[in-house]
Amino acid sequence: MIARALLFVWIAAALAAGFVWAPLVPVLGATTRVFYFHFPAAMVTCLALGWSMLHSALYLRRRDLVHDDHAAASAELGLLFCIAATVSGSMWAKAMWGAYWNWDPRETSIFFLMLIYAAYLALRASLEDPARRARLAAIYSCVAFVAVPFLVFVVPRIYFSLHPDPLLNARGKPDMDWRIMACAGALVLGFSALFFWMLSLRVRLGRSERRRELERAAGLT
Amino acid sequence: MPTEPSSSVAAIWAILRKECRSEWRTRYGISAALLFAITTLTTVSFAVGRMPDRTDVLAALFWIVLLFASLASLSHSFVREVEGHTMTLLRQVASPTAIALGKLLWNLVFLAAIELVTVPLFLILMGAPPPRWAAFLALLALGSLALAASSTLVGALIAQSRGRGALFAAVSLPLLLPVLAGAVSGTRAQWAGGAVAAPAQLLASYALAILAVSLVLYDHLWEE
Amino acid sequence: MSGAALTLAPPRTVAVEARSLAHRFGARVALEPQQFRLDGGIVAVTGPNGSGKSTLLRIVAGLLRPSAGECVVSVAGRALPPLARRIHAGLMSPMLSFYEELTVGENLEFAAEARGLAAPRRAAAAALERVGLGARAADRAGALSSGLLQRLRLAFATLGSPALLLLDEPGSHLDEEGRGALETWIRSVARDALVMLATNDEREWRLADRTIQLRGRDLGDPA
Numbered sequence: 001m002i003a004r005a006l007l008f009v010w011i012a013a014a015l016a017a018g019f020v021w022a023p024l025v026p027v028l029g030a031t032t033r034v035f036y037f038h039f040p041a042a043m044v045t046c047l048a049l050g051w052s053m054l055h056s057a058l059y060l061r062r063r064d065l066v067h068d069d070h071a072a073a074s075a076e077l078g079l080l081f082c083i084a085a086t087v088s089g090s091m092w093a094k095a096m097w098g099a100y101w102n103w104d105p106r107e108t109s110i111f112f113l114m115l116i117y118a119a120y121l122a123l124r125a126s127l128e129d130p131a132r133r134a135r136l137a138a139i140y141s142c143v144a145f146v147a148v149p150f151l152v153f154v155v156p157r158i159y160f161s162l163h164p165d166p167l168l169n170a171r172g173k174p175d176m177d178w179r180i181m182a183c184a185g186a187l188v189l190g191f192s193a194l195f196f197w198m199l200s201l202r203v204r205l206g207r208s209e210r211r212r213e214l215e216r217a218a219g220l221t
Numbered sequence: 222m223p224t225e226p227s228s229s230v231a232a233i234w235a236i237l238r239k240e241c242r243s244e245w246r247t248r249y250g251i252s253a254a255l256l257f258a259i260t261t262l263t264t265v266s267f268a269v270g271r272m273p274d275r276t277d278v279l280a281a282l283f284w285i286v287l288l289f290a291s292l293a294s295l296s297h298s299f300v301r302e303v304e305g306h307t308m309t310l311l312r313q314v315a316s317p318t319a320i321a322l323g324k325l326l327w328n329l330v331f332l333a334a335i336e337l338v339t340v341p342l343f344l345i346l347m348g349a350p351p352p353r354w355a356a357f358l359a360l361l362a363l364g365s366l367a368l369a370a371s372s373t374l375v376g377a378l379i380a381q382s383r384g385r386g387a388l389f390a391a392v393s394l395p396l397l398l399p400v401l402a403g404a405v406s407g408t409r410a411q412w413a414g415g416a417v418a419a420p421a422q423l424l425a426s427y428a429l430a431i432l433a434v435s436l437v438l439y440d441h442l443w444e445e
Numbered sequence: 446m447s448g449a450a451l452t453l454a455p456p457r458t459v460a461v462e463a464r465s466l467a468h469r470f471g472a473r474v475a476l477e478p479q480q481f482r483l484d485g486g487i488v489a490v491t492g493p494n495g496s497g498k499s500t501l502l503r504i505v506a507g508l509l510r511p512s513a514g515e516c517v518v519s520v521a522g523r524a525l526p527p528l529a530r531r532i533h534a535g536l537m538s539p540m541l542s543f544y545e546e547l548t549v550g551e552n553l554e555f556a557a558e559a560r561g562l563a564a565p566r567r568a569a570a571a572a573l574e575r576v577g578l579g580a581r582a583a584d585r586a587g588a589l590s591s592g593l594l595q596r597l598r599l600a601f602a603t604l605g606s607p608a609l610l611l612l613d614e615p616g617s618h619l620d621e622e623g624r625g626a627l628e629t630w631i632r633s634v635a636r637d638a639l640v641m642l643a644t645n646d647e648r649e650w651r652l653a654d655r656t657i658q659l660r661g662r663d664l665g666d667p668a
Contacts, residue, residue: 060438060441112395112398115394115395115398116395118391119391119392119393119394119395122384122388122391122392123378123379123382123384123388123392126379126382126383126384126388127381127382127383128383132381132445135441135442135444136378136381136382136442138441139374139378139438139441139442140375140378140392142434142438143374143396143431143434143435143438144395144396145434146430146431146434147395147396147398147399147427147431150399150423150427150430151395151398151399154399154402154423155398155399155402155403
C-alpha cells in the first residue's frame with residue numbers, strides 16, 4: 001500500500017521537477033519535455049525484453065512454469081511500454097523535424113523491438129497447451145535474442161541518422177545539463193518500479209489461475 | 222548430443238533424399254512456390270517496368286520477391302510432416318539436430334531451385350544492369366542461407382501450433398529483417414560499384430548466429 | 446569406424462525404471478504416478494482407455510517428456526538420455542504413420558538408413574519378409590489396408606533388432622495369420638530383449654511374465 005503510493009509520488013515529483021526545475025535543452029526547446037516520458041519508456045522496453053528473454057532461457061533449463069509466467073507477462077507489459085515509447089518518439093519527431101517517421105536508427109530500433117514483441121505474443125496466442133506454449137515461445141525468444149544486437153545496433157546504422165545523438169552520446173558521455181539527467185534517471189527508476197509492480201501482479205494472477213485449474217481438474221474425481 | 226556422429230550424417234542424408242523423393246512424387250510444393258514467385262515478379266514488372274538506372278529500387282524489389290517466395294513455401298516441409306502424422310516416425314529414426322539439418326539442407330535446395338528460375342527472369346524482365354557476378358552470387362548465397370536457417374526453425378515452431386501461413390510470416394519477420402537489410406544494401410552496393418564486404422559480413426555472421434543458436438535449441442523443440 | 450554401423454545393446458541388458466513417473470496435459474492427468482523396475486522379458490501394460498498406456502510407452506521411448514518424476518532407461522548399466530533411446534528402442538504404435546507418397550520398401554529403407562543400420566536395404570527387406578509384406582514392397586504406403594499397415598508398423602519396430610521393444614496395441618487390425626506371426630515373433634525376441642506391451646487384449650497380455658496395471662480416473666469405462 002505505502003510502497004505503491006510512494007511510487008506514484010516519486011514519478012509525479014520527478015515529472016514535475018523535469019517540467020519546472022530542469023532547464024530546456026537549447027536545440028530541442030520546449031520539446032525537451034517529451035524526453036522525460038519517451039526515454040524512460042524506451043529503457044523499460046529494453047528492460048522488459050531482457051527480462052522476458054532471461055526467463056525464457058530459465059524456463060528451458062528448469063521447466064518451472066513460473067518462468068513462463070514472467071516471460072509472458074513481461075512481454076505483454078514490454079509491448080505496452082514499447083508502444084508508448086514509439087508513439088511519444090514519433091510525436092517528438094514531428095515537432096522537431098516535421099515528420100512522424102523517418103527510419104532513423106533509434107526509430108528503426110524501437111520499431112524492430114515492437115515486431116519482436118508482436119511476433120512472440122502472436123506465437124503464444126496460437127498455442128493452447130501450456131507446456132508446449134511455454135517451451136516453443138521460450139525457444140523463439142532465445143533465437144530472437146540473437147537477432148536483437150543485429151536489429152538494434154547493426155541494421156539502423158545502415159540508414160541515415162536523424163536522432164539528436166550529439167546531445168546524448170557525444171564521446172559516450174551525456175552532454176546534457178545534470179538536472180535533466182537527474183530527472184530522467186529518476187523517471188527511469190520510477191518507470192522500472194512501475195513495470196516490476198505490474199509484472200508481479202500479472203505473475204501472481206497467472207499462478208493462481210493455474211492453481212485453480214488444477215484444483216478444478218482434481219475436483220472432478 | 223548423445224548420438225554417434227556417423228549415424229547423424231546418415232540420418233541427415235537420408236532425410237534430404239527422402240524430401241527430394243517425396244517432392245518429386247507429389248511436386249505440388251515446388252510448383253506452387255515457383256508459381257507464386259513468378260506471379261510476384263510479373264506483378265512487379267507490370268507495375269514498375271524496366272528500370273536499368275534505379276539500382277537501389279531494383280535491389281529492394283529483388284529481395285522482396287525472394288522473401289515473399291520463401292515466406293510462402295519454406296514452412297511446408299514441417300507442416301507436411303505434422304499433417305501427415307509422420308513426426309513420430311521421423312523422431313524415432315533421427316535426432317532433432319539431424320532432422321533440423323536435413324530439413325535445412327532441403328530448404329536450401331528448394332530455395333536454390335526457385336532462385337534458378339526467378340533470378341534470371343528478374344534480371345531480364347526488370348532490365349537490370351549486369352551484376353558483379355562474384356559479389357552478387359555471394360550475397361545471394363549468404364542471404365539464402367540466412368533465410369533458410371530462420372525459416373526452418375520458425376517452420377518447426379509453427380507446425381505445432383494452430384496458425385499457418387500468416388503466423389509463419391509474422392513470426393519470421395523480426396528474424397528476417399537483418400537479412401533483408403544486409404542483402405538489399407549489399408546488392409545495391411554491388412550495382413553502384415561500392416564495397417560489399419560489410420553487408421556480406423553482416424549476412425554471414427547473422428546466418429551463423431541463427432544457425433548456432435537454433436541447433437542448440439532444436440533438442441527442446443519436440444517433446445511430445 | 447566402419448561406415449554407419451552402430452553398436453546396439455548386448456542381449457538382456459536393457460532396464461527400464463520409473464520413479465514417481467507421472468504426466469499431465471495441462472490440467473488433465475494422463476498418467477498416474479508409477480513406480481517400477483523392469484529387467485527383461487515381456488511386460489504387459491494394461492488399463493482402461495485414457496489410463497495412460499500410450500503415454501507411458503511414449504515416455505519410455507524418449508518421445509514425451511514427463512511432467513513429473515523420472516524414467517530411467519539403462520543399457521548395460523549406463524543410463525540413456527531420452528534423445529539417445531531411439532537407437533535401442535523399436536516402437537510400434539497406432540500413432541505411427543508412414544509417408545504415403547513413398548512405397549512400403551522406401552519407407553523402411555529410409556528408416557533403416559536414418560537409424561544408421563549397416564546395409565539398410567537388406568535390413569528393410571528382411572524386416573518386410575519377417576512380417577509377410579515382402580510382396581508389397583513396391584506398393585505406396587498410402588494404399589495399404591489397416592491390417593497391412595499394422596504389419597508395416599511391426600516391421601518398423603523390428604528394424605535393427607532393438608533390445609527394447611515398445612508395442613502399443615500391436616494386435617489391432619491383424620488377421621489370424623498376422624496375430625500368429627506377431628506372437629511367434631514376440632516370444633522369440635523376448636529371450637534377448639525387454640518387451641513392453643500396452644494392450645487391453647487378453648490374447649496379448651497372457652504372453653506376459655509381468656503386468657503393470659494402470660488405473661484410469663473417473664472415465665466411465667468398466668475397469
